[in-house]
Structures are given as C-alpha cells and as structure tokens.
Amino acid sequence: MSSRTPGRRQILLAGSGGLIAAALLTAAHATARAARGGRGVEPDIDTTAQWNARPPRSPVSVLNKRPVRIVVHHTVSPNTSVFSRAQAHAHAHWVQDLHMDDNGWLDSGYHFVVSRGGWITEGRHRSLSTLRGGTGFVLASHTSGQNEQSIGIANEGAYHDGAQPPAAQWEVLVTLCAYVCGQYGIAPSQIYGHKDYGTTLCPGVIHDKLPQLRGEVAASMG
Known part of the structure; x- marks a missing residue:
C-alpha cells in the first residue's frame, strides 16, 4: 500500500480551548479571505482514476458558477476499524x-468522500478538476434542492446513534472544507x-x- 506525507494528509490542531478562542478571533478574517477567493492548502485527494x-452512465454536467455552501x-x-x-x-x-445501481443515478452522488482513516476520494467524476479551477463545479445528486448550489462532502460511517467520527476523519474533513471554502469563496458559516x-438523520452527530x-475551518483559514 502506498503512503502519503503525513504533513499534507493531516493538519495537527491546537488544544480545544485554544482552538475555540482562535476560531472566535479569526472567523471574521477567514470570512473575508473566503470572499476574496483565498486559496488554502490542497489536501491529498484520490481521483476517480486512482480508485x-x-x-458515469452519461457525461456529468458542469455548472459555470461557484457553489455558495457545503453540505455535509x-x-x-x-x-x-480498517483505516487503510x-x-x-x-x-x-x-x-x-x-x-x-440502487438509486439509478449517473454516478456517485457526492463530490467527495472522507474515509474513517482520513483518506479523501473524489466522488462524481470531474469534481476535483473543477474544484482546482475554482470557477465552476459538477452538478451532483447529494441533497434535494441544493445540488445546483452546494458541494456535497460525505463521511464514511454511521453517526446517527451517537458514534463519533475518528480523529483522522475529522481533521481531514476540516482540511477539505477549508480548501473548498478557499477555492470557491465560501464563508465557513x-x-x-x-x-x-x-x-433525514444525516449526518447524525456530525450535525451537532x-x-x-465551522470554527475549526475558520481557524484553519485564518
């Protein structure tokens, strides 16, 4: 199995108390930076070709506009417990x-998926190339009424019964959200x-x- 440089795959965060304080102090700066289209650190993302x-059953559609939010x-x-x-x-x-096969969609409904081990995979084809471009995004099928406005990021696992996402998954979710916000000028809020x-119960405890x-993404961008 190939490996990645840990520094790119995971961002080490400060202790919870300091992080909350940092988020409060930098949220406004992060929002302003997002509005300017500031670029963050691109995490390692395995493309559809790599996995x-x-x-897709038919060509994916690319919307020539920026999304305005992220839906988790x-x-x-x-x-x-296999994190490979x-x-x-x-x-x-x-x-x-x-x-x-079950839903009858043309491809994966999500733009990106974060595994429990902290690996990111591209979901719908062309999601990564359009994200890197920062001016358009792929029309996906993750949230009714929001597919033409938002990026859908899914997390491997079931979190509706109180289970918590592993630390690696959470850290990489923060990093990915920060990168998406920076590329598209989306405020962490x-x-x-x-x-x-x-x-729906989705995304379980992650909704809480x-x-x-939002605070950790703002701190990361700040």
Missing part, C-alpha cells in the same frame, strides 16, 4: 455502486448538514458538531 471508479453527509456504512487507503477505495466503490434541507466544524 478505479466506474465510468454520512454514508451510513459500517463503522469499520485500500478501505477508502473499497468504500468509494460501495458508494458509487449504491448510487448507480455556510457549512451545513443534510438534515438542514430535508427530513457543525459549530465546531
């Missing part, structure tokens, strides 16, 4: 098969959960942690 995704999800897959890159790829296949836009997520 050998199935081709969980995939309700088993809370595995191979597991992240296997989970990406599981998500794509579910969305294409515009990070929401799936249940904000529909009758959204204020923390």
Whole structure:
C-alpha cells in the first residue's frame, strides 16, 4: 500500500480551548479571505482514476458558477476499524455502486468522500478538476434542492446513534472544507448538514458538531 506525507494528509490542531478562542478571533478574517477567493492548502485527494471508479452512465454536467455552501453527509456504512487507503477505495466503490445501481443515478452522488482513516476520494467524476479551477463545479445528486448550489462532502460511517467520527476523519474533513471554502469563496458559516434541507438523520452527530466544524475551518483559514 502506498503512503502519503503525513504533513499534507493531516493538519495537527491546537488544544480545544485554544482552538475555540482562535476560531472566535479569526472567523471574521477567514470570512473575508473566503470572499476574496483565498486559496488554502490542497489536501491529498484520490481521483476517480486512482480508485478505479466506474465510468458515469452519461457525461456529468458542469455548472459555470461557484457553489455558495457545503453540505455535509454520512454514508451510513459500517463503522469499520480498517483505516487503510485500500478501505477508502473499497468504500468509494460501495458508494458509487449504491448510487448507480440502487438509486439509478449517473454516478456517485457526492463530490467527495472522507474515509474513517482520513483518506479523501473524489466522488462524481470531474469534481476535483473543477474544484482546482475554482470557477465552476459538477452538478451532483447529494441533497434535494441544493445540488445546483452546494458541494456535497460525505463521511464514511454511521453517526446517527451517537458514534463519533475518528480523529483522522475529522481533521481531514476540516482540511477539505477549508480548501473548498478557499477555492470557491465560501464563508465557513455556510457549512451545513443534510438534515438542514430535508427530513433525514444525516449526518447524525456530525450535525451537532457543525459549530465546531465551522470554527475549526475558520481557524484553519485564518
């Protein structure tokens, strides 16, 4: 199994007390930086080619505008203790098969998926290239009524029964959200959960942690 440089894959965060204080002090600066389109650190993201995704049923659509928010999800897959890159790829296949074969969609519904081990996989084809460009994004299928306005980021696992995301997953979620916010000029305050836009339990306990997520993203950008 290949490895990555830990410094790029995970961002070490300060203690919770200092982090909260830092978030309060830098939130306004992060919002201003996002509005200017400031670029953050790009995390390692495995492309659809790297995890050998199935081709989409039809060409994906690219919207020639910037998204205005991020919507966070969980995939309700088993809370595995296998944190390898191979597991992240296997989970990406599981998500794509579910969305294409059971839901009848043209491809994976999410733009990106964060594994429990902290690996990021590209979901719908072309999501990464458009993110890097920073001016358009792929039309995905993650949240009814929000697909033309938001980036969908899913987290491997089921968090509706009180289970907590592993530290590596959380840290990389923060890093990915900060990068997306920077590329598209999205303020950290515009990070929401799936249940904000529909009758669902998704993303479970992660929804309760959204204020923390917004704060840590703001601190990271600041």
